[in-house]
Amino acid sequence: MSARPIPADIFERAEILMDQFSAITDDRELIAQVIMADREYRAAAPAQCGLTAAQRDLLKFIEGYIVDHGHSPSFSEIAEGIGLKSKGPVHDMVQRLVERGRVSFTPGRARSITITAGM
Template sequence: MTRLPCERGGLTLKQRQLLTFIEGYVADSDGVSPSFDEMRQGVGLRSKNGIGRLLDALVERGHLHRLSRRSRAIVLAPTPAALELSAPMQARIRNLAARAGTTPHAFLSAVLDAHGDRP
């Protein structure tokens, strides 16, 4: 699933970091969500309770869904069709991300953070 960083308006830095971490983890592990401990380490928090609060905020803002009574039960919300990138643009982003040694999501997120262009 392709999510664009521009969809993340209104999120705090930690919320954006967690969402980017989850997206990358899910993409790298064939759809398996990270555990609370992996998320805690991925964004540099000390407590799992902090991860729970961040996840609640991401659910509230519609970026992901949580399934009850299941471990690793995080589902990313679908991307609106209006924000899909053209095939040439996706290829260009994949190429730039590969040259930078990262994923396209992480690459775009880093570029937008570096330039302060987050909505």
């Protein structure tokens, strides 16, 4: 079996689980505990699976902004709202949410972000 590259969000979750179960020395028990923890995690927050912490924060910000203002934020407002100095990285971050099916937007049009799957 060839090893596949590990996506960053899965690697992040693996690090959390390794810390959580660091005292377990039996391999089978460790694997069983990780499987059970993953099932609980997915049941508790299925929409959050597959998102990095930064992506969850961005989605939460966009959802809150829409609720508060009745329309989506501009990229400049997103940058300010999540603590970025420029709006350049915002497009990439929103694009990752598009790829994960969480939002859609019309390129070249301001305030066109639509939530397709929430937190």
